[in-house]
Amino acid sequence: DAKTTQPNSMESNEEEPVHLPCNHSTISGTDYIHWYRQLPSQGPEYVIHGLTSNVNNRMASLAIAEDRKSSTLILHRATLRDAAVYYCILYSGGGADGLTFGKGTHLIIQP
């Protein structure tokens, strides 16, 4: 699976929107973009995924660049409970060994 690049950490204020970037310049045409997050002392949890079009769900929005070489996870109104490590992962579904997790972005939310 292609590699992703994320900032090590980001800081935001409570009740403000948060934009978490992810670069994936070597993405292939069959790679889906997945986002997971890991709250402190918990296992990762699924956030959202997409292929080409922007996606929305109850947790977040995913904005995908037209050339698909970058994407942005958008938390519309951050709360203290959104403080977590956010992982951007590419996966084409071709192998049963599933998702490869990098170091992710540590999101800090200030009250």
Added chain:
Amino acid sequence: NAGVTQTPKFRILKIGQSMTLQCAQDMNHNYMYWYRQDPGMGLKLIYYSVGAGITDKGEVPNGYNVSRSTTEDFPLRLELAAPSQTSVYFCASSYNPRGYTFGSGTRLTVV
């Protein structure tokens, strides 16, 4: 539904001891995975299984063994514990190799 259940939550082992980390899921998922997470790092895949009776090695399988006799259970065995196996272990399951549900983890210390 309980989701993915891992036991124990914490364990301290002496060098050379053996133990089994238990993982059970009640979602009838075919795919199951074991990851380890060292401090400040992402998750690394140890072993995975695509169904009962079928297992395969991930990125870091040395020092571990698995079995999958039922769809529900996927235990991870450490035969001769070493300090390098001090880590947090996460089990996950999925219907396909993308949408994972993780357990809450087992924190293992080898002294």
